[in-house]
Amino acid sequence: MTADIESTGTDLIEVLTELASPAGRADPYPLYRRLRALGPAVLDPTGTLLVTDYRLAAALIRDHRFVKRPELALNAAGFEHWRERPALRLMFTSMLVRNPPVHTRLRRSAAGTFTARRVTGLRPAVERIVDDLIAELRISGTADFIEAFAFPLPVTVIGELLGIPEPDRARFQLLVRHWTGVLDGLTPEIVDRADPAAVEIETYFRELLARRRREPADDLVSALSQVDGLADDEIITTAALLLAAGFETTTGLLANGLVALLGHPGEAAALRERPELAVAATEELLRYDSPVQLLSSRTAPEELAVAGRVLPAGQRVVTLIGAANRDAEVFPDPDVLRLDRADEAPLSFGGGLHYCLGAPLARLEAQIAFPALLRAFPDLAVTGPAVHREGLALHGLIELPVTTGRAVRPRSRVPRQ
Ligand code: HEM
Structure with missing residues (x-):
């Protein structure tokens, strides 16, 4: 192994401790700089390789020879019987952490819904939802941006696609937050809180699936119910993910x-x-403060040479994509937001076999939402402290108080004669 990844000094321990703290997770970037100063990749005290270098991270996540072995982390955290814990079973049997051929089969069953062409067809619907949310924000004037916009927009879109009736959607905000906590930490407290949420999500989709089997509709749960060879548990896990x-x-x-x-x-x-x-701006916003900061670990099944390094068999690798996105060798002045950058693509949607299935949809929503919000509310401002989500893997806000300031009428999309 090369010398630059053998660093487990006190600075490393200090940085990792700070990264695990609420302040470190809210603004991890100064800590990433310190990690990066230790080398392109470092071994943490458990022997996992933490990668901060963009090119190494990109090469690793696109390398199909690496496999996901979630049971290693689950066992290490004391969850040898993880299939008996609803939250762990629902997450760690999903495509996100499976390997071919199961991964290929699960991914294929859902992929058609998210092709760039299918997603382009959703544009009018997304524009309508954005307009409606802006109209409501205009009336209220002050709001929690998460409640008023950042949650309802994507949950309406994915709710429509999956076939979740409108009145049922709001409850998933907290349930999903609790369930996805298991991507951030496998402590007994996190799993205890995630379990009841996962049970509720699983029960909901089991009932929805039964309903759609009786009365199919034009939605993804109905479509999944008709895929040959997909077990009910697989449909439910896919829908929940x-x-x-x-x-x-x-x-x-x-x-x-x-x-x-x-x-x-x-x-x-x-x-x-x-x-x-809007297109370039969305890429830059994804780079600047990525909603996913690190990817669940990959394992080298045998000794592997990657980007000039030799990794021993069994080596676990975690890529800190939030850090790689600020790699100064790839993104000049990485801490500056520059909407017209033409550098490499950020790694925010991952890469390789597990490249984000929903990337075209997420991009579409953001590309429509940001210009529309800025045009409707030129004086939009944050009025109080933001509340950050716990954890680092998923990096976002759960409260963001805003005022729309002086509202103006949106410009008409139909040109005047
Ligand atoms: C800004 C929004 C989003 C970001 C930053 C994001 C990021 C990611 C990343 C980094 C991965 C790869 C995880 C890994 O390799 O371990 C991923 C996978 C995935 N994403 Fe997204 N995602 C976003 C939106 C969405 C949306 C809107 C959907 C669905 C409608 C979606 C569905 C998925 C699925 C199903 C996977 C698993 C793919 C697989 O394992 O093959 N994502 N996402």
């Missing part, structure tokens, strides 16, 4: 992105005046 991934991360993008824009008024003004910047 799509629901959670479909809104929790996108809520993070909308909230983190708004905070970033409001902190950079010049960039916000540029996007307000030139909505055609």
Whole structure:
């Protein structure tokens, strides 16, 4: 192994301790800089390789020879009988942590719904939802941005796709937050809180599946129920993952992105005046403060050479994509938000076999939402402290008080004759 990854000094322990603290998770970037100073990758005290270098991270996550072995982390955390814990079973049997051929079969069953072409067809629906939410914000004037916009937009879109009736959607906000806690830490407290949430989510989808089997509709749960060879548990796990991934991360993008824009008024003004910047702006917002900061570990099944390094068999690798996205060798002035960057793509949607299935949908929602919000409310401002989600893997806000300031009428989309 090369010398630059053998660092387990006191600075490393200090940085990792701070990263686990609420302040460190809220703003991990200064800590990433310190980690990066120790080398492109470092071994943590458990022997896991933590990667902060963009090029190494990109090579590792795209390398199909690595496998997911969630049972290693589960066993190490004392959950040898993890299949008996509802939250762990629902998460760690989903496609997110499976390997081919099971992963291929599960992913294929849902992939058709999220192709770029299918997602483009959702544009009018997303525009309508954004307009409606903006109209409500205009009336209220002050609001919690998460309650009023960042949660309802993605949950409405993924709820429609999955076939979850509108009145049922709001309850999933807290349930999913608690359930997905297991991606951040496997402590008894986190799992105890996640279990009842997972039971409720699982029961909900089991009932929805039974209903759709009786009366199929034009939605994803009905479509999954008709896929040959997919067991009920697999359908439920897939639907639960799509629901959670479909809104929790996108809520993070909308909230983190708004905070970033409001902190950079010049960039916000540029996007307000030139909505055609929306595509590049969304990539930059994903880079600047990624809603997913680290990827669940991959394991080298045998000795593997990657990007000039030799990793021994059994080596576990965690990529800190939030850190890689601020790699100064790839993104000049990485701590500056610059909407017209033309650097490499950020790693916020991962890569390789597990590349985010919902990336086209998340991008569409953000590309429509940000310019629309900035145009409707030129004086949009944060009025109080933001509350951060616990954990680091999923990095977002759970409260963001805002005022719309002086409201203006949105510009009509139909040009005047
Ligand atoms: C800004 C929003 C989003 C971000 C930052 C994000 C990020 C990610 C990342 C980093 C992964 C890879 C995880 C890994 O390799 O370990 C992933 C996987 C996944 N994402 Fe997303 N995601 C977002 C939105 C969505 C949406 C809207 C959906 C669905 C509607 C979705 C569905 C999925 C699924 C199903 C996977 C697992 C794919 C697989 O294992 O093959 N995501 N996402």
